[in-house]
Amino acid sequence: MNWGEEAQARLSRIAACSTTAEGVSRLPFSGEHAAALDHIRGWMVRAGLTPEMTASGTLVGRSAKGEGPTLILGSHQDSVPHGGRYDGIMGVLLPCLALEKMQLDGRQPAVPVEVVAFADEEGVRFPTALIGARALAGTLDPAALDLTDADGISIAEAMAGFGGSPDQLSTLQRRPEDVLGFVEVHIEQGPVLETEGLALGTVTGICGIERNAIVFTGETGHAGTMPMAGRKDALVAAADFISGINRLAKEQGEVRATVGTLSLAPGAVNAIPKRVELVLELRAVDDAQRLSMHDAARALAGQSSAAMGCGLSFERTYSQTAVLCDPRLQARVANAVSATQGGTGFDLPSGATHDASAMSDLCPVAMMFVRCRGGVSHRPDEFVTDADMALAVDALDHLLAGF
Ligand SMILES: [Zn+2]
Structure with missing residues (x-):
């Protein structure tokens, strides 16, 4: 299996879950979100995970394996209007592909793993952001559920209409002792890795x-x-x-x-x-x-x-305030990046906010950035090569196997 080509093909298919033909426009709790979840459920099942829709609209795929604290990987499914096909969703797909690859090779992650697809990170539909990650971390202000979109629909109404349970959100909060950490793979959205001539980098913190x-x-x-x-x-x-x-x-x-x-x-x-x-x-x-x-x-x-x-x-x-990545988890990601790039690692900060920012209230976080063409993001011409995504899958494999 060529995992880079596979990633590109799947991202191309899920990009069609969009209200616009040009670029990806996918808001949380919409018909396009529901259609995207059908794709993501399929990815999770092929990765050996059991998908489950949670009260906040976050799709969680759980591994059957074992007891003990869980390593959570993932990112967001939503996009900005006329956004690209990599921002967020690539960070849901690549961990699924790494798990699928390991499974085909007859190997298993060393720890229990979950992959999550958060409903909302971008904060485009409602005047707040990071709803899914905040629900997991237990930091979602219940008053935020009354915030409305341009049509006057509140978050609570949108969530309930989507099959979620806004009155059950408090039950989602994880106990810190149950979570090993959160690792998010994301398109860099800037030109630094391209300038360095590197596919992958390790994030030091979020500005x-x-x-x-x-x-x-x-x-x-x-x-x-x-x-x-x-x-x-x-x-x-x-x-x-x-x-x-x-x-x-x-x-x-x-x-x-x-x-x-x-x-x-x-x-x-x-x-x-x-x-x-x-x-x-x-x-x-x-x-x-x-x-x-x-x-x-x-x-x-x-x-x-x-x-x-x-x-x-x-x-x-x-x-x-800034969110610093956890030194130990960051070191694991850096080792995986360096092992995959022939001994060349690279550390860089994130100038943009990510789901990892909100998850840091719950557990140690780390991030891996993947090079994008021309530093372009939040645009239809956002692009990541097959080869770079294949390297990211290898790095995740390395990370999960060695935990
Ligand atoms: Zn993003």
Whole structure:
């Protein structure tokens, strides 16, 4: 069996469970989700697992083998609108293929194994994310079940309509002593492995994230009659800040700083901007480095506004701490990656949030990244080669056999 070709073929078939012909658009608790689960049940059965639908809509495949704590592998089945065919779902398929391969070879994982397909990770349908992993970890806020989608359907209603039991969610929570850890395989969604010329990498941690709402306030005036000297141009202050924080983050090297939204008023071609609102997002796998960049950004915004005679408001509106992978589980993944790549391992942080972030509240977590073409993800042209997926299957085989 060519496991890379097999992976590609199965991902191509399940990609058809989508509301759009271009790319994959699969929301949780939808008809496309139900159709996808039919595929995943088949994968699990061929892997020697017994699939079971849980109260939260997570499909769990359990191995018959033995007592003792379980190693959980898996990822999410949902996609962003017009997403790719690898994000999430590849992390459900590849562990199934590794188990199927071991079974065909007459071998078994050294520990009890489960593969999970979480209903929701992306947080596209409802204004929350990571529903499945949070239910397992026991950190899903019951109030979140009342959150509604664009059609006014609540999570509880969608889950119940899908055959789940929103009132039973508390029974899903695992006991930490029953779980060895959670290993998630995921498309890298960035260009680092491709640049390194490597198929696989070991994740060191998942970046902490903070968002800061920043407002520069100046004075508007006629673009023709106001001399350049003495203007209080809020956009010039904001521009100075944006290029400054970009320079600081480049120099620092580990923190990602992005201004992704900006609005200005009055927004007329012949008026000096009097007010600019923007959001600065900072991400780093080291919380201390992120907090230090936050302080630097605050100081810089102060300088940029003062230089233009503008007022400033700077407020942190969101903050999520980094999740470090478990050193022992990470070392096991790193060994498997290195053994599969002829002795070459590679460690990298994850700039994106994953199911492993939520699972870290329950158990040790680790992640393996698989190279993607051009660093492209959340797009229809997201692509992973057969050969890279075959290597990932080998690495999982190595990991499971050696546990
Ligand atoms: Zn994902």
